[in-house]
Amino acid sequence: MSKGDLNSLSLETVLVHGTVPFDPATGAISTPIYQSSTFRHPGLGQSTGFDYGRVTNPTRAELERTVARIEHGKYGLAFASGMGAISSLIKIFKPGDHLIVSEDLYGGTYRLFDEYYGKYGFSFSWIDTSDFAKMEAAVRPETKALFIETPSNPMMKVTDIRRSAELIHKRGGLLIVDNTFLSPCFQNPLDLGADIVVHSGTKYLAGHNDALAGFLVHSNDKVEVDLRNAQKSEGASLAPFDAWLLLRGLQTLAIRMERHDKNAAAIAQWLRGQDRVEKVFYPGFEDHPQYQLSRSQTRGHGGMISFYLKNPADVAVLLRSVTVILFAESLGGVQSLITYPLVQTHSAIPEAMRLSAGVNDKLMRLSVGIEDVKDIIADLDAALTQCKKENK
Numbered sequence: 001m002s003k004g005d006l007n008s009l010s011l012e013t014v015l016v017h018g019t020v021p022f023d024p025a026t027g028a029i030s031t032p033i034y035q036s037s038t039f040r041h042p043g044l045g046q047s048t049g050f051d052y053g054r055v056t057n058p059t060r061a062e063l064e065r066t067v068a069r070i071e072h073g074k075y076g077l078a079f080a081s082g083m084g085a086i087s088s089l090i091k092i093f094k095p096g097d098h099l100i101v102s103e104d105l106y107g108g109t110y111r112l113f114d115e116y117y118g119k120y121g122f123s124f125s126w127i128d129t130s131d132f133a134k135m136e137a138a139v140r141p142e143t144k145a146l147f148i149e150t151p152s153n154p155m156m157k158v159t160d161i162r163r164s165a166e167l168i169h170k171r172g173g174l175l176i177v178d179n180t181f182l183s184p185c186f187q188n189p190l191d192l193g194a195d196i197v198v199h200s201g202t203k204y205l206a207g208h209n210d211a212l213a214g215f216l217v218h219s220n221d222k223v224e225v226d227l228r229n230a231q232k233s234e235g236a237s238l239a240p241f242d243a244w245l246l247l248r249g250l251q252t253l254a255i256r257m258e259r260h261d262k263n264a265a266a267i268a269q270w271l272r273g274q275d276r277v278e279k280v281f282y283p284g285f286e287d288h289p290q291y292q293l294s295r296s297q298t299r300g301h302g303g304m305i306s307f308y309l310k311n312p313a314d315v316a317v318l319l320r321s322v323t324v325i326l327f328a329e330s331l332g333g334v335q336s337l338i339t340y341p342l343v344q345t346h347s348a349i350p351e352a353m354r355l356s357a358g359v360n361d362k363l364m365r366l367s368v369g370i371e372d373v374k375d376i377i378a379d380l381d382a383a384l385t386q387c388k389k390e391n392k
């Protein structure tokens, strides 16, 4: 199969085969792990295309091409974690630049921007980007980018990618979309006008809670020079073995996403009917405030659900009572995980901002796995029954 043929293949097939379906030297159908930190030069001024592992590595290069292909970008860059990717991304901006950022986003991104880049002369406005008027009002002459998560983490608000792109492009800036929650199976921000896509590859792309990774995907030649330079200068590049784990995880991404999506839809509906649950946040509900918008820019709602318990005292009981669902901080893997954002993923966000975004002491976030949905529901049911026993 030639590379040309692969260009016309569907997402599911590219995920399975990557961009080089077998190793030309040996016929190996699993991409070899090139566990080498350096590469011999054939002669002075000559290179095999690989010189030093921080800069590039054949296993990582195949992963970068594959992720670029599935996100419909020209370039892909793989990092040691999602935060590594975001930190290198910021290097394409200059002190004095202003970025508008979704207020309801992964707490680690908030910490990186506010505690670190804030000190080095960058400024950030934290805005509910699902409200277009608020986003528009926050634009300043020095605004160079919009950085959005949609659906947002953890409140599941949806931001209009097309309108955001128009808004920032009029001012010559960039739209950056963290697409971790939906994966390229359900949302392709570059097709909707975004300039750069971010992924915590640790989540759905790896898919098995066994590897950390981060990605940037885009199609801009000038940005590519800056990003490659940042990647090689900072050294947060993905290691060869982890690149291989990601390639293996990607092979099943499409079928995993289908199952996450189906399970989450059933569980969101079930949670809604529970008397100890106050409210469920899930973009697949027809009465979700941005349901139509979500339908217009995605092909699925994903596996993430947040919900408020009525009684904050139920939180501890629920977290200790679940057994199929694991109380752990992450998302997007085959195992269902439950998180308490207040003290875990969003602890870095100041209280006033957290509360205004809706992250309070009753909020739980569920990453629905691919187990039998009956077992997940039975687990939640037993845990909520235990809450009723202990807290009346």
Ligand SMILES: Cc1ncc(COP(=O)(O)O)c(C=O)c1O
Pocket: 081, 082, 083, 084, 106, 108, 109, 149, 153, 178, 180, 181, 199, 200, 201, 202, 203, 212, 213, 214, 330
């Ligand atoms: C939406 C989102 N973006 C970025 C990150 C950071 O990724 P990593 O943990 O791989 O550094 C996370 C981590 O939870 C996340 O949920």
